[in-house]
Amino acid sequence: MTRSSIRFVRRGRVVQVDDFAPRTTLLDWLRIEQRLVGTKEGCGEGDCGACTVVLGRERDGKLVYEPVNACILLLGQIDGAKLITVEDLAPGAASGSKELHPVQAALVARHGSQCGFCTPGIVMSLFALYHEGVRPVTREAACDALAGNLCRCTGYRPIIDAALDVCAEPAADGSDARADATLAMLRRLDDAQDVFVGDEDAFFAAPASEESLAALLAEHPEATLLGGATDVGLWLTKALAPLRKFIWLGRVHGLGDIHDSPEVLALGATVSHARALEPLAAIDPDIGEVMRRFGSNQVRASGTVGGNIANGSPIGDLAPMLIVLGAHLELRGGSERRTLPLENFFLAYRKQDRRKGEFIRSLLVPKPGPGDHVRVFKVTKRFDEDISSLLMAMRVTIQGERIVMARVAFGGMAATPKRALAVETALLEQPVNDGASWAAAGEALASDFAPLDDHRASAAYRLQVGKNLIVKALAEIAGAPSSATRIIGHRETAHAAE
Incomplete structure (x- = not known):
């Protein structure tokens, strides 16, 4: 079975995207298609962290949150994940509530933002750290979590102090309470079907098995094999390479063992x-x-x-x-x-x-x-x-x-x-x-x-x-x-x- 769409979870519901250009980055989809402009475009090569969003996936039976650079991640690569952007963090965000997430509140309290351009990415990196579960977080762990986020206005000390404050106590933003429901949704999305969006001339494909991958690659040996896109993404954003066919390996059963x-x-x-x-x-x-x-x-x-x-x-x-x-x-x-x-x-x-x-x-x-x-x-x-x-x-x-x-x-x-x-x-x-x-x-x-x-x-x-x-x-x-x-x-x- 093959489906011609990608599916992911956002704000407690399943989002399905049926038609998109194969080379579309997650950042472009967020900012241009969805007008979710809280996620910023900075370097365009995965170095500055202004575009950081968080993906939730199941790992060993648990829901794990990981930060990713949306500027070089292709949209198709979020298939089967939970997507969280800076607009989603505040309690009641969907209804327009102005209450802050604990990470945001800590940054405000510690004066961790000035011009604010880098702040959304920093917030998302700290959100992922907030949910790692290790308490209290050490200064070195906070520095590691923020190593991919650049800030040229504030200076890092108040930002790190905010991280130490908010990660001193167990997470209390409701995400853990909804973890079982989220896992159930993600498991329903894991249908073991091949994904093929596009046509024979330009496509984003995500085979579900080695057999499907081998057959597709034999038919399209010129296609770009995609792992994490941490380099291929730069071919698109910096080298402007005219790539049209992508085979993402992230859904192939067994290759992640x-x-x-x-x-x-x-x-x-x-x-x-x-x-x-x-x-x-x-x-x-x-x-x-x-x-x-x-x-x-x-x-x-x-x-x-x-x-x-x-x-x-x-x-x-x-x-x-x-x-x-x-x-x-x-x-x-x-x-x-x-x-x-x-x-x-x-x-x-x-x-x-x-x-x-x-x-x-x-x-x-x-x-x-x-x-x-x-x-x-x-x-x-x-x-x-x-x-x-x-x-x-x-x-x-x-x-x-x-x-x-x-x-x-x-x-x-x-x-x-x-x-x-x-x-x-x-x-x-x-x-x-x-x-x-x-x-x-x-x-x-x-x-x-x-x-x-x-x-x-x-x-x-x-x-x-x-x-x-x-x-x-x-x-x-x-x-x-x-x-x-x-x-x-x-x-x-x-x-x-x-």
């Missing part, structure tokens, strides 16, 4: 970065820290692990980390499946080993074993929500005092994420606590890379920082205290002293 065993973590292609954070952080804290800084809450809620890998960006953070862990990709084209090492997937700049009609099914991530040590470092100009100038991931196995296995990979150094084979060779059979061998391994980096030279960093900077990170990782593995090598934790100390 996570299977976690003692030996292997299996992540379905449509698992979001937000959902992947916890199981990846359990593999190693460094990986968890990189995932925490992986864009903003809005980006992590939308972006998918499969989309990040399929995009093939040379500065993607996920690939180097998974490469050193020995991850494999599982792909499907038609009825055929194949598996290959992740490091072999990247062929050249923006070119991957994905055959015509193929899609990524899952990532299989082996977990480190006894004697394994993992280190990951992300270098950026700005601490939060910034693209890496350089990312280094290292896994070494120590037996006795010697390195018997080494895998080192970099992002941001070359046209693809890539292992540093000369560095690995230089480390093998070396004493782990030998500073001279650390330096020699760092010098070997020049044999592996002629680094990129662009506006994020010069080639010379990347090479020098790469050498430093190799030494830094090995020093920590040999026993140097992380307090001497890390800035993580210094922010907490500074805030406590305020």
Whole structure:
């Protein structure tokens, strides 16, 4: 069965949209079609957060609220969700009540708004934090929640103070009381039907099964596969790419599954970065820290692990980390499946080993074993929500005092994420606590890379920082205290002293 409409919940009722241009963003639909202009258009690329709205979906039997950037999310991607905009928050909003939501009231009380342009997006990000359920919210959690929201008038302190105030007590806005009714509505919308809006020349499609996806992709191999749209959305809003056919993977049964065993973590292609954070952080804290800084809450809620890998960006953070862990990709084209090492997937700049009609099914991530040590470092100009100038991931196995296995990979150094084979060779059979061998391994980096030279960093900077990170990782593995090598934790100390 196929339906030619999308359906979602808003203000307690089901909304059905039967006809829309496939490339329509949620922001344009809200502002232009519905005249809901509280949601603002700022950067148009998912960085400033002025367009933030919240989507409610069922996760493990519970209603979960997540902030998303409406400016780069396609309208079709809200199928099956509950949509909440800033106009919906106040009690009795549908009847024109002027009573404020607790988040709005806290911002007023703390003078957290001046020009007000950014305020609706900030309100929606804090609404999602308000419903996370962890009480009391720490300052760091509030900063994480607001990392994707820019404000140039007010300054962040009163905004963060408002977040701490309103999230000190349990949520009391009625949304939780209506959660069971909302879940029942969302479950009725989950009809397992394929969605196809448009015609053979231009369409938005959302297959419900792998079989439907494989068949549709075989018929339209030129269609754009859509994960979270955190990059494809920019192709539309910034590059103005003339894309006409979209196949969204978000409804494909099974592609959003996570299977976690003692030996292997299996992540379905449509698992979001937000959902992947916890199981990846359990593999190693460094990986968890990189995932925490992986864009903003809005980006992590939308972006998918499969989309990040399929995009093939040379500065993607996920690939180097998974490469050193020995991850494999599982792909499907038609009825055929194949598996290959992740490091072999990247062929050249923006070119991957994905055959015509193929899609990524899952990532299989082996977990480190006894004697394994993992280190990951992300270098950026700005601490939060910034693209890496350089990312280094290292896994070494120590037996006795010697390195018997080494895998080192970099992002941001070359046209693809890539292992540093000369560095690995230089480390093998070396004493782990030998500073001279650390330096020699760092010098070997020049044999592996002629680094990129662009506006994020010069080639010379990347090479020098790469050498430093190799030494830094090995020093920590040999026993140097992380307090001497890390800035993580210094922010907490500074805030406590305020």
